[in-house]
Amino acid sequence: MRIASDNSHALRWLARGKLNLHLRVLRRRDNGFHDILSWMQPIDWGDELTLRPAAHGDDVRLICKPAGLPTGDDNLIVRAARRLAALTGRSAGVTIHLVKRLPIGGGLGGGSADAA
Numbered sequence: 001m002r003i004a005s006d007n008s009h010a011l012r013w014l015a016r017g018k019l020n021l022h023l024r025v026l027r028r029r030d031n032g033f034h035d036i037l038s039w040m041q042p043i044d045w046g047d048e049l050t051l052r053p054a055a056h057g058d059d060v061r062l063i064c065k066p067a068g069l070p071t072g073d074d075n076l077i078v079r080a081a082r083r084l085a086a087l088t089g090r091s092a093g094v095t096i097h098l099v100k101r102l103p104i105g106g107g108l109g110g111g112s113a114d115a116a
Contacts, residue, residue, distance in 0.1 A: 009053055010050055010051065011051045012048060012051075013048070013051070014046050014047075015046045015047045016042055016045070016046040017042075017043050017045055017046045017102045018040045018041065019041045019043055020038060020039070020040050020107060022038065023036060023038050046101060046110070047099060047100050048098070051095070051096050052094065052097075053093060053094065053095075054092075054093040054094050054095050057093065059092055059093070060077075060078050060082055060085075060092045060096065061094070062077055062078050062095075062096050063096070063098070064100060065099045065100065069098070081096065
């Protein structure tokens with residue numbers, strides 16, 4: 001969900017979390033993943049992402065609040081931005097500011113929502 005933009009060409013997004021009401025793990029597939037049966041409810045609470053064109057070149061730069069969160073090559077946001085650039089044939093060239101509100105590992109889908 002886009003929540004704002006301004007004259008600086010920045011985009012701000014709320015990466016909404018979700019609440020699992022029911023989760024059942026089913027059979028394991030040949031690729032190692034499992035089929036699941038899930039009932040979930042989106043929530044109006046989430047992490048905030050602000051994207052700005054990079055002033056630093058063609059790569060992805062991730063800045064997190066609170067400080068100390070992983071911002072390297074294994075971060076889902078960084079991986080998704082680089083993958084999008086590769087698929088579109090465009091340079092990544094973006095600075096992403098993440099304000100982390102959803103708890104890490106809390107089961108609310110924060111990492112997946114941020115990357116999406």
